[in-house]
Amino acid sequence: xxxxxxxxxxxxxxxxxxxxxxxxxxxxxxxxxxxxxxxxxxxxxxxxxxxxxxxxxxxxxxxxxxxxxxxxxxxxxxxxxxxxxxxxxxxxxxxxxxxxxxxxxxxxxxxxxxxxxxxxxxxxxxxxxxxxxxxxxxxxxxxxxxxxxxxxxxxxxxxxxxxxx
Amino acid sequence: xxxxxxxxxxxxxxxxxxxxxxxxxxxxxxxxxxxxxxxxxxxxxxxxxxxxxxxxxxx
Numbered sequence: 206x207x208x209x210x211x212x213x214x215x216x217x218x219x220x221x222x223x224x225x226x227x228x229x230x231x232x233x234x235x236x237x238x239x240x241x242x243x244x245x246x247x248x249x250x251x252x253x254x255x256x257x258x259x260x261x262x263x264x265x266x267x268x269x270x271x272x273x274x275x276x277x278x279x280x281x282x283x284x285x286x287x288x289x290x291x292x293x294x295x296x297x298x299x300x301x302x303x304x305x306x307x308x309x310x311x312x313x314x315x316x317x318x319x320x321x322x323x324x325x326x327x328x329x330x331x332x333x334x335x336x337x338x339x340x341x342x343x344x345x346x347x348x349x350x351x352x353x354x355x356x357x358x359x360x361x362x363x364x365x366x367x368x369x370x
Numbered sequence: 371x372x373x374x375x376x377x378x379x380x381x382x383x384x385x386x387x388x389x390x391x392x393x394x395x396x397x398x399x400x401x402x403x404x405x406x407x408x409x410x411x412x413x414x415x416x417x418x419x420x421x422x423x424x425x426x427x428x429x
Contacts, residue, residue, distance in 0.1 A: 285389045303390040320390040323397055332396040354378040359392035
């Protein structure tokens with residue numbers, strides 16, 4: 206009896222919002238400005254602060270994603286990869302992030318945190334090639350398992366960089 | 371979702387620090403000079419005896 210009552214109570218407080226599954230079904234939140242505000246922060250710097258942008262393309266760990274205004278609120282882990290910010294004047298800005306998190310809030314604001322970010326032209330393709338070979342050498346070498354794990358993680362970054370440059 | 375780094379026993383912080391270090395490794399020299407300073411954390415240690423510093427170390 207008490208179990209039944211608590212089940213009914215749970216059903217009563219369960220918000221109907223949770224029942225919706227698809228982004229296309231979600232109603233545009235009341236008071237939506239139709240604008241995406243974007244912030245990009247590093248531990249030592251703030252690269253973008255509350256700027257209104259058109260779209261942001263991210264490389265999420267579960268796949269690439271594009272964020273527009275009124276996106277479904279989500280938290281996505283980012284792999285090392287390029288973030289592309291398309292400004293309202295269609296100009297695009299690109300950074301390479303070392304990995305972090307993207308948080309899409311219900312009020313159409315997008316906050317991205319990363320450990321390290323550089324513009325693509327700040328990265329030297331020669332060094333990427335050199336470090337890729339170095340990491341490959343460590344992986345196939347006779348070093349300790351920890352060294353190999355670290356090299357494998359870093360190789361992933363260099364491969365993403367090679368694809369981006 | 372299981373990642374290779376997690377399977378290898380790394381924590382998320384270790385993983386992100388490795389990725390960040392990898393990215394710092396390949397930055398052009400003129401840009402690298404600008405952030406070389408913030409990569410080190412200076413520590414100053416002083417040993418006090420009877421109200422006076424007797425030993426100082428900088429790391």
